[in-house]
Amino acid sequence: MGNLQEKLEEYYNKDYLPMHMPGHKRNVKLLGEKLPYKIDITEIDGFDDLHHASGIIKNIEDKAKKVYGSKRSFILVNGSTSGILAGIRSVVNFGDKVLVARNSHKSVYNAIEINGLDPIYMLPKIGSDGIDRNIDSKQVEEKLKENKDIKLVILTSPTYEGVISDVSSIVSIAHKYNIPVLVDEAHGAHLTFMENICDKEALNAGADIVIQSLHKTLPSLTETALLHIKGDLVKEENISRELSIFETSSPSYILMASIEECLDIIESKGKELFKEYQDNLKYFYNETKRLKNLKILGNEIENKNYYDLGKIVIKTDKANITGKELICILRKDYKIELEMSSINYALAMTSICDSKENFKRLLNALKDIDNKLEKENKNEIKEQEKKTNSEKKELNIKLQLPKKEISILEAIKNENSEFKNYNELEGSISKEYIWVYPPGIPLITPGEVISKELIKKIEEFKNSNIEIRTTFDKFPKIEVIK
Ligand SMILES: Cc1ncc(COP(=O)(O)O)c(C=O)c1O
Numbered sequence: 001m002g003n004l005q006e007k008l009e010e011y012y013n014k015d016y017l018p019m020h021m022p023g024h025k026r027n028v029k030l031l032g033e034k035l036p037y038k039i040d041i042t043e044i045d046g047f048d049d050l051h052h053a054s055g056i057i058k059n060i061e062d063k064a065k066k067v068y069g070s071k072r073s074f075i076l077v078n079g080s081t082s083g084i085l086a087g088i089r090s091v092v093n094f095g096d097k098v099l100v101a102r103n104s105h106k107s108v109y110n111a112i113e114i115n116g117l118d119p120i121y122m123l124p125k126i127g128s129d130g131i132d133r134n135i136d137s138k139q140v141e142e143k144l145k146e147n148k149d150i151k152l153v154i155l156t157s158p159t160y161e162g163v164i165s166d167v168s169s170i171v172s173i174a175h176k177y178n179i180p181v182l183v184d185e186a187h188g189a190h191l192t193f194m195e196n197i198c199d200k201e202a203l204n205a206g207a208d209i210v211i212q213s214l215h216k217t218l219p220s221l222t223e224t225a226l227l228h229i230k231g232d233l234v235k236e237e238n239i240s241r242e243l244s245i246f247e248t249s250s251p252s253y254i255l256m257a258s259i260e261e262c263l264d265i266i267e268s269k270g271k272e273l274f275k276e277y278q279d280n281l282k283y284f285y286n287e288t289k290r291l292k293n294l295k296i297l298g299n300e301i302e303n304k305n306y307y308d309l310g311k312i313v314i315k316t317d318k319a320n321i322t323g324k325e326l327i328c329i330l331r332k333d334y335k336i337e338l339e340m341s342s343i344n345y346a347l348a349m350t351s352i353c354d355s356k357e358n359f360k361r362l363l364n365a366l367k368d369i370d371n372k373l374e375k376e377n378k379n380e381i382k383e384q385e386k387k388t389n390s391e392k393k394e395l396n397i398k399l400q401l402p403k404k405e406i407s408i409l410e411a412i413k414n415e416n417s418e419f420k421n422y423n424e425l426e427g428s429i430s431k432e433y434i435w436v437y438p439p440g441i442p443l444i445t446p447g448e449v450i451s452k453e454l455i456k457k458i459e460e461f462k463n464s465n466i467e468i469r470t471t472f473d474k475f476p477k478i479e480v481i482k
Contacts (some may be wrong), residue, residue: 003291004056004257008039020044021250041253050075050251051244059261067263068192068203070228072236074243075259076211077251080186081107083211083227086242087182088108089115091152091209101135101144101155102401103441105184109433110152113408113446120147121153121401124163124402129317130344131161131297132441137169144177157202158183160298160340161347162311164188164197167205178235180208189226190217190351191308193266193274195451200306207232217310220262224255226349261473273352281309281350282298284359293373294326297345314338314366319373324465326369332367335458343464348388399457402448405429411446419477422458425450427481434472438460450480 018025019040020064031037033250041047050053076083083253084270090094092098100108112119120143125133135155144150153174157165168181174181186190189212191201202210207444210228214220229239265273288296297313298304316323323341330336330346339349348362406414416432428450434443443455461468465475468475 004060004253004260004367005039006039007056008253008257011041011047013054037317039254039257044314047190047253049257050077050247051240051249055387057256060256062262063260063263063267064226064228067111067266068226068228070203071230072208072239074239075251075256076225076227076247077223077255077467078147078225078247079215079223080105080184080211080213080225082243082246083166083225084113084184084250085111085246086209086239087209087227087243088112088117088152088221088316090180090238090242091180093151096151097147097149099140099150099153099179103132103159104154105158105186106435106442107434108156108184109408109445111210113412116409118407123401124159127231127302129315130164130299130342131157132163133163133315134303135170138172140170141173143428144179145171148177148354150177150179153179153181155181155185156186158188158191158308158311160187160311161313161345162187162308163301164191164200164272164306164308166306167200167202167207172207173363175206175233178233180231181206182209183207185210186213187216188212188308188385189214190274190310193270194308194310195274195278197308199304203228203230206230209239213260214259217349218262218349219265219351221255221258223252223258224260224262276356277302277310277350277352280354280356280359280447283356285309286310286361286362291323291366291370294370308388310350312350312362313350315345315346316469317344319370320377322372322465328367329369334361335369336362336365343466353420399443399453400442400451402444402451402454404448404459406447406481414481416482418482419479420473422450422476423455425478425480426455427450431481434458434475434478437467437469450478452482 022040024031026036026037028037043049048057050057055099059076061073066288078180079422084107092115097118097120100119100121101124103124122135122139122143124135127133140153155165157167173180188201195438198204211225214224214226215222284296287452289299295315295318298309298317299309316326322343323346327338327346330338339347411431430444430448430450431446433445458468470478472479
């Protein structure tokens, strides 16, 4: 049990009368004990202050610094989202140019918007299965040569699907130009402890700002995350100031205690837990090599040294089934709930908290489904199968980067706008983001021009039942600048 957790329990038992926030007043007689009211406090004497940490919270940040080998680590209780907003703003001035991976999370786009940034995009490679691969360091070099005024490089590694970029090479290139690199490592808080890929983890690879969601891949409560810095290109005091803007002024002590407990578990039992976890993954991947219709990305990916096997991407492009159908079968027939699905795959997330039994249960379900698919496929009219596969392949058509007409901020703030059906909008400037879910990478951002190809692409997604989301949620209507 972490120190903060113990201190919170001790404090409750001392029976102080709470004439301060929060309003539940630890009144478990009235509210019951199902939720942790007893230890939900605010910044009272002896409990430090997240935004000026010098005591018990500073100790947790120091633990994180030691565990991850950073220059300084900051606790985040508003998820990686708050760290990404703060990290970007700590480096840029309003209107600066930044080099950004197009497959960034929406928090990166929100940072671009509120700082009026001028994004130069890098496109990830795309596999023949339609899944995003890495950002090539050559692209970083080219763009930095072409744009001498870039102030920050921003990329996501690993991706939602577990693809890791060569951050070390990207950092070497950016540092030649004295430009810091921010890595959204929301999905990689565990990489440091994974034997064969720990050196690919962004902080270990030399990135200047790294943001990790503890809650996504480690045993920690939802919303808990860390922001680490390294090197001399980023100022600690700038990060602190920005975090005081983007993070709540009433941080949850329960979440902070959870961060400490997570770090303590890693420090005390991490080695054995990660050994067991990696053994389980090895077993799972070996067993799934025998599947005939469903395929696991980790068994097939071109560059296994840059891939997190903890993300189990179950590909359905060779089976007569979509990712969406697979996720429904697993839920309905096997009571297994996956993280997400797309047309050609479904994603299972794993962690050190998954027992061998969990892996076996998923494995057995996949074997069972695979066998059924095999029988069905044999009986299936081949023409139908061919048709389905060709429809799936069409979805892998690569879209060109849309033409930018005005900045995201200018577009969002422009009130001279109207809603129209998406297929009437060729040549219009979008006021909205259009995303396909998952993975939520924008097909277009505000300020970009809607092309004929984009309309066709949207139609394609629509026909394949892929969910399309827009900023104002009125699809098929989209708001455009008049
Ligand atoms: C790549 C990526 N970055 C950042 C985030 C935001 O993380 P959080 O939910 O911890 O705010 C997410 C969330 O899904 C994500 O997938």
